[in-house]
Amino acid sequence: MTQAATLADPLLAEVPLTEQDFARIVALVRSHSGIALSDSKRDLVYGRLRRRLRALRLDSFAAYLEVLEGPEGAEERVRMINAITTNLTGFFREAHHFEHLAQAVLPNLPRGQRRLRIWSAGCSSGEEPYTIAMTLRSAMPDLAGWDARILATDIDTDMVAHGEAGRYAADRAAAIPPQLRRTHTQAAGAEVEMGPELKSLISFLPLNLLEAWPMRGPFDAIFCRNVVIYFDKPTQRTLFDRFADMLCPGGHLFVGHSETLFRVSERFQHLGRTIYRKLR
Numbered sequence: 001m002t003q004a005a006t007l008a009d010p011l012l013a014e015v016p017l018t019e020q021d022f023a024r025i026v027a028l029v030r031s032h033s034g035i036a037l038s039d040s041k042r043d044l045v046y047g048r049l050r051r052r053l054r055a056l057r058l059d060s061f062a063a064y065l066e067v068l069e070g071p072e073g074a075e076e077r078v079r080m081i082n083a084i085t086t087n088l089t090g091f092f093r094e095a096h097h098f099e100h101l102a103q104a105v106l107p108n109l110p111r112g113q114r115r116l117r118i119w120s121a122g123c124s125s126g127e128e129p130y131t132i133a134m135t136l137r138s139a140m141p142d143l144a145g146w147d148a149r150i151l152a153t154d155i156d157t158d159m160v161a162h163g164e165a166g167r168y169a170a171d172r173a174a175a176i177p178p179q180l181r182r183t184h185t186q187a188a189g190a191e192v193e194m195g196p197e198l199k200s201l202i203s204f205l206p207l208n209l210l211e212a213w214p215m216r217g218p219f220d221a222i223f224c225r226n227v228v229i230y231f232d233k234p235t236q237r238t239l240f241d242r243f244a245d246m247l248c249p250g251g252h253l254f255v256g257h258s259e260t261l262f263r264v265s266e267r268f269q270h271l272g273r274t275i276y277r278k279l280r
């Protein structure tokens with residue numbers, strides 16, 4: 001962009017983000033999503049929200065905050081949270097979790113009721129619940145005889161829509177083992193689309209983990225991976241307590257590689273490698 005263009009259009013010019021405005025944004029993000037933004041996230045916040053200012057043709061963060069906090073702010077608060085979230089994910093990310101699911105969780109389900117519920121909480125663009133669906137399809141040959149459902153939720157409505165569409169760039173789908181890719185996906189132009197036998201297992205739903213949960217559960221397993229790293233400890237404590245309430249006796253909880261329940265929850269037994277089992 002030329003300097004002339006910048007000077008000609010005030011909407012393209014730099015807009016200062018004052019300490020006070022940054023603090024207000026941090027407080028808003030925390031109260032709506034639980035995401036705790038440190039000072040080191042200042043440039044990230046600036047870059048992502050600057051785009052929202054442009055879209056709304058606003059020339060200051062103070063004006064943007066007025067929109068966010070005003071009576072019509074609900075829709076823009078959703079867009080702000082969508083802009084702030086970090087959605088990094090991938091098929092078969094932390095693959096040992098899916099091995100544990102296939103080898104230790106699924107074979108030991110109570111056979112009598114033939115009911116299976118798994119929750120991908122903070123599912124981002126859907127790679128995690130589709131990986132769970134592929135694991136179920138390949139580890140349970142009798143799946144058709146089960147009442148099996150995967151719930152996939154995220155606060156970011158754009159990510160939920162992406163997951164529901166179930167289409168991914170070919171280089172992302174390359175992380176799916178070839179045999180599963182051949183069986184459960186098909187080419188869709190330059191992209192790869194998840195098969196109907198996977199889609200039919202999953203319900204995508206926008207859901208803020210800090211708010212009330214509409215489902216009753218109980219779940220046999222919950223995947224909440226690489227989500228709570230963005231939350232403070234009291235928020236993590238409350239969340240893990242609610243997850244324990246939502247799990248079946250002995251249900252499994254899978255967390256991200258840098259996350260731990262140590263000194264956060266007493267209600268789980270650590271099985272190793274970020275896999276937990278509900279104790280009470």
Ligand SMILES: C[S@@+](CC[C@H](N)C(=O)[O-])C[C@H]1O[C@@H](n2cnc3c(N)ncnc32)[C@H](O)[C@@H]1O
Pocket residue numbers: 032033034035085086087088089090093121122123124125128153154155156159207208209210224225226227230256
């Ligand atoms: C880094 S991604 C992790 C995706 C996936 N679980 C994985 O491990 O690959 C974190 C996700 O958590 C979501 N998230 C953040 N705060 C949330 C909240 N309060 N409620 C629900 N989802 C939230 C973000 O939108 C983002 O998609």
